[in-house]
Amino acid sequence: MNEMESFVNEFIAESHENLDQVDRDLVELEQHPTSPDRLSSIFRAIHTIKGTSGFFRFATMTALAHAGENVLSRLRSGELILTSPITSALLAMGDALREILKMIERTGQEGAHKYEELIGTLTAIYSDKPGSGERQVDTKNLAISVTEPQVPKRPAPQPPVVAEPPLIGEVLVEAKMVAKGDLNAALEQKQSGDSRQLGEILVAQDALRPADLLAALEVQKRARAFASSANIRVDVDQLDKLMNLVGELVLARNQILRLSSRQQDAGLQTATQRLNVITTELQEGVMKTRMQPIEKVWNKFPRMVRDLAEQFGKKVRLSMEGQETELDRTLIEAVRDPLTHAIRNCIDHGIETPEDRVAAGKQQEGHLLVRAFHEGGLVNIEISDDGLGIDTDMVKRKAVELGFISAEEARNLDERAACALIFVPGLSTSDKVTGISGRGVGMDVVKTNIEKVGGMVEVSSKPRQGTTLRIRIPLTLTIIPALTVMCGDERYAIPQASLLELLRLDREKSHPGIEMIHGSPVYRLRGKLLPLVYLRQEIGLDPPPADAGSGDGLVTNIVVLQAGNEQFGLVVDEVHDTGEIVVKPLGKEFKGISAFVGATITGDGEVVLILDVLGMAQRARVIADAAGGMPVEAQPVARPAPSDEERVLLFTVSGGLLMAMPLSLVTRLEEFSRSSIERTGTDEVVQYRGEILPVIDLCRLLPTEDRATRPEHPEGNFDVKVQVIVYSGGSRKAGFAVERVVDIVEDQLTVQYPPSRKGSLGSAVIQGKVAEILDVNAVMASLGSTRMEAS
Amino acid sequence: MGEKQKFSTFYVGPVFCGIDVGTVQEVVRCQKVTRVPLAPHVVRGLINLRGQIVAAIDLRRRLGMSDFLPSESQLSLMVRTAGGIVSLLVDEIGEVVEVGEELRELPPQTLDVKSRVLFSAIYKLSDKLMHVLDVEQAVKFAT
Numbered sequence: 001m002n003e004m005e006s007f008v009n010e011f012i013a014e015s016h017e018n019l020d021q022v023d024r025d026l027v028e029l030e031q032h033p034t035s036p037d038r039l040s041s042i043f044r045a046i047h048t049i050k051g052t053s054g055f056f057r058f059a060t061m062t063a064l065a066h067a068g069e070n071v072l073s074r075l076r077s078g079e080l081i082l083t084s085p086i087t088s089a090l091l092a093m094g095d096a097l098r099e100i101l102k103m104i105e106r107t108g109q110e111g112a113h114k115y116e117e118l119i120g121t122l123t124a125i126y127s128d129k130p131g132s133g134e135r136q137v138d139t140k141n142l143a144i145s146v147t148e149p150q151v152p153k154r155p156a157p158q159p160p161v162v163a164e165p166p167l168i169g170e171v172l173v174e175a176k177m178v179a180k181g182d183l184n185a186a187l188e189q190k191q192s193g194d195s196r197q198l199g200e201i202l203v204a205q206d207a208l209r210p211a212d213l214l215a216a217l218e219v220q221k222r223a224r225a226f227a228s229s230a231n232i233r234v235d236v237d238q239l240d241k242l243m244n245l246v247g248e249l250v251l252a253r254n255q256i257l258r259l260s261s262r263q264q265d266a267g268l269q270t271a272t273q274r275l276n277v278i279t280t281e282l283q284e285g286v287m288k289t290r291m292q293p294i295e296k297v298w299n300k301f302p303r304m305v306r307d308l309a310e311q312f313g314k315k316v317r318l319s320m321e322g323q324e325t326e327l328d329r330t331l332i333e334a335v336r337d338p339l340t341h342a343i344r345n346c347i348d349h350g351i352e353t354p355e356d357r358v359a360a361g362k363q364q365e366g367h368l369l370v371r372a373f374h375e376g377g378l379v380n381i382e383i384s385d386d387g388l389g390i391d392t393d394m395v396k397r398k399a400v401e402l403g404f405i406s407a408e409e410a411r412n413l414d415e416r417a418a419c420a421l422i423f424v425p426g427l428s429t430s431d432k433v434t435g436i437s438g439r440g441v442g443m444d445v446v447k448t449n450i451e452k453v454g455g456m457v458e459v460s461s462k463p464r465q466g467t468t469l470r471i472r473i474p475l476t477l478t479i480i481p482a483l484t485v486m487c488g489d490e491r492y493a494i495p496q497a498s499l500l501e502l503l504r505l506d507r508e509k510s511h512p513g514i515e516m517i518h519g520s521p522v523y524r525l526r527g528k529l530l531p532l533v534y535l536r537q538e539i540g541l542d543p544p545p546a547d548a549g550s551g552d553g554l555v556t557n558i559v560v561l562q563a564g565n566e567q568f569g570l571v572v573d574e575v576h577d578t579g580e581i582v583v584k585p586l587g588k589e590f591k592g593i594s595a596f597v598g599a600t601i602t603g604d605g606e607v608v609l610i611l612d613v614l615g616m617a618q619r620a621r622v623i624a625d626a627a628g629g630m631p632v633e634a635q636p637v638a639r640p641a642p643s644d645e646e647r648v649l650l651f652t653v654s655g656g657l658l659m660a661m662p663l664s665l666v667t668r669l670e671e672f673s674r675s676s677i678e679r680t681g682t683d684e685v686v687q688y689r690g691e692i693l694p695v696i697d698l699c700r701l702l703p704t705e706d707r708a709t710r711p712e713h714p715e716g717n718f719d720v721k722v723q724v725i726v727y728s729g730g731s732r733k734a735g736f737a738v739e740r741v742v743d744i745v746e747d748q749l750t751v752q753y754p755p756s757r758k759g760s761l762g763s764a765v766i767q768g769k770v771a772e773i774l775d776v777n778a779v780m781a782s783l784g785s786t787r788m789e790a791s
Numbered sequence: 792m793g794e795k796q797k798f799s800t801f802y803v804g805p806v807f808c809g810i811d812v813g814t815v816q817e818v819v820r821c822q823k824v825t826r827v828p829l830a831p832h833v834v835r836g837l838i839n840l841r842g843q844i845v846a847a848i849d850l851r852r853r854l855g856m857s858d859f860l861p862s863e864s865q866l867s868l869m870v871r872t873a874g875g876i877v878s879l880l881v882d883e884i885g886e887v888v889e890v891g892e893e894l895r896e897l898p899p900q901t902l903d904v905k906s907r908v909l910f911s912a913i914y915k916l917s918d919k920l921m922h923v924l925d926v927e928q929a930v931k932f933a934t
Contacts (some may be wrong), residue, residue, distance in 0.1 A: 490826060608825065
């Protein structure tokens with residue numbers, strides 16, 4: 001890169017920053033049209049761009065900036081008053097300048113577009129005589145009106161336009177806060193040895209009000225930030241390289257610590273300790289250089305909100321809290337698009353039109369609050385509006401229409417689960433497709449993007465009161481504290497951020513210990529049921545050798561983890577220590593495995609996988625995928641069971657007749673209302689998860705001799721719920737309607753009595769009762785041609 | 792006289808393979824491989840290559856051989872691919888051979904499709920056939 005190029009690059013980077021500042025100032029200025037500080041700040045930024053672009057001979061930029069500067073100078077002198085159209089024109093100028101900058105970045109040239117129209121508009125604004133009243137200068141969507149100045153004409157202040165931070169005295173005199181004479185007197189006093197600050201002297205002399213001093217200091221601070229002489233620009237690649245090296249250093253440090261702990265040498269110990277401390281500090285330092293305030297992303301919001309609000313004919317007040325909250329720069333990039341999208345959604349879908357708001361008894365202006373704060377090692381970002389809220393009924397209806405869930409499932413969803421439906425890909429509740437949102441892609445992308453960086457998204461909503469989107473992401477991605485656990489002879493790391501507590505159960509002493517609900521293990525933790533997930537099972541290891549064995553076998557180690565709003569316990573073999581690990585991404589070979597977020601290298605050089613707690617929870621169905629229903633664990637639990645026993649589903653058909661089938665054949669247990677069962681040809685079907693599921697009524701297929709015992713379901717009694725066992729064998733799926741699902745037990749399914757009819761394999765004694773074993777194949781064969789109709 | 796090309800050669804079971812010398816970064820004796828549960832079968836696991844984590848692909852499995860050796864007895868061929876460095880686990884390392892274009896032939900059509908995509912060419916050496924492994928194909932598999 002030659003010197004000129006690097007100057008140009010610096011100019012581009014600086015100009016982008018300046019233009020962002022201009023956007024913010026302009027939007028602010030709309031609220032306070034005569035704020036001299038804001039005007040000066042904009043003026044300085046544009047002036048700088050004009051000057052530098054002139055130096056590089058970017059003629060179009062110079063011309064544009066010049067036209068803008070002219071308008072600004074009249075605004076500043078009070079000859080013009082900022083109106084919405086003028087703001088729009090100035091913002092358009094900023095956009096045009098950005099476009100040119102991008103062109104220069106790509107090609108090194110300004111490009112052919114000369115922006116004559118825009119320059120014309122700006123010139124028209126500039127040359128409009130004050131006092132000529134309202135006038136329309138109509139150019140391409142830009143209605144420019146110039147209104148008569150409403151404030152008394154002020155003498156034009158002349159702040160320094162160079163990028164040098166102004167002296168406090170200059171600021172004060174310019175703002176007419178201090179008389180020139182008073183200032184000179186104070187300066188003299190300072191020169192004659194007064195150690196106090198100039199401002200203090202002036203206040204002490206009653207030449208200046210303290211409030212004015214504070215305001216002036218603020219102006220000076222902004223100007224200083226603008227001049228930014230205390231900062232240097234560093235190539236991001238350079239920082240990344242540094243971060244990687246620090247990561248390596250941390251690993252080497254860990255190795256040294258490990259080795260030296262085995263040595264007696266006191267000198268070595270001291271040196272290692274020193275190395276330890278320095279490395280930690282270095283790591284923190286480098287990490288800090290990568291931290292950026294979230295303001296970096298939020299900068300664009302005021303402008304964006306203004307534009308969107310105008311576009312949708314809405315009034316929106318944006319407030320932001322916690323702009324200074326810092327995040328690793330990779331994360332800053334990662335949250336940019338999701339946040340932008342979420343804000344668009346709020347304005348498009350959330351906040352109502354001013355008329356609707358007034359009618360609903362709300363303030364005309366909608367309120368959009370963006371808030372960021374640190375909590376528990378995570379960065380929390382909330383986007384709330386006081387708009388319509390999510391119409392969960394409509395969301396559910398859409399979801400059913402589009403076949404994501406069945407009407408039955410929709411009815412059973414609670415508010416929160418219904419809200420979560422907005423994250424389902426392809427679901428949009430907007431009835432009309434706007435240019436901004438409503439195309440059915442969006443919130444799912446927000447969710448995936450956030451989850452990609454180890455974050456979580458959730459939404460809560462109150463009808464007619466508003467919606468809050470809550471995003472939680474880790475501070476940094478590269479070095480995290482983690483807990484090491486063992487499973488078999490394999491080590492795994494669990495990010496500390498999701499760790500709640502560690503439990504150690506003595507199987508003999510702790511009662512009731514681990515219990516089962518429909519085959520899913522749970523543990524009572526302080527009176528609440530904690531679902532358990534066996535790591536061994538999740539990673540495809542055999543269950544531990546029969547617990548009668550070693551002493552360790554009598555102890556269950558449970559790592560209590562937080563995944564989203566849910567907690568679950570991960571059962572591991574052993575719990576080791578915690579320590580800092582360097583997260584390294586897994587290669588593309590492992591894309592699609594949701595169980596791991598990455599890997600790390602331990603002190604002894606071994607590669608250890610880092611568990612993806614969220615992915616783990618989803619795999620184990622601790623967190624529901626899209627919708628509720630009643631999940632049934634299809635795999636056997638890790639708890640060792642005698643081989644000849646299996647889990648058996650007990651249910652009744654016609655008149656309480658007990659039947660059984662292996663649970664391994666059952667995918668789900670569902671409840672449908674009689675009315676949702678439809679007919680096609682000779683089969684009864686129900687719409688289920690976007691598919692047509694045939695329903696075989698076992699009561700009708702396997703009637704008792706005494707038909708009178710079972711009342712035929714009366715026509716019209718449509719609200720009757722039917723319990724259905726969903727079976728899937730390969731590609732064949734069907735629902736078996738039964739009278740009642742009784743229980744899931746562990747027992748032997750051995751035929752002890754021959755079958756007495758079709759559809760039965762014979763009978764067995766299960767839990768002390770005789771039950772017929774369902775012949776699933778015969779039942780499936782009844783579908784279609786070989787249908788057995790009990791007539 | 793055609794162009795000469797250099798190949799690093801190695802054995803996977805009985806199969807004599809070669810890959811372009813330029814794609815090989817180094818050969819290391821295989822250290823501890825960390826298993827990745829749920830990963831595709833052909834992936835043996837992860838290896839620590841001086842602080843860099845690379846995936847180890849078992850070429851025996853990749854070539855559809857049913858038996859496989861313990862990783863400690865295998866050698867790890869670090870190759871550069873479009874997606875970064877990948878370790879290929881092989882049984883034995885051969886010499887670097889320099890062969891002419893005239894010995895090159897395309898794999899016969901009779902080879903089953905699955906293995907045919909893995910080999911970009913066959914070279915007829917005097918004593919044996921060298922299978923030229925298409926590294927990009929070898930590290931590409933359905934997950």
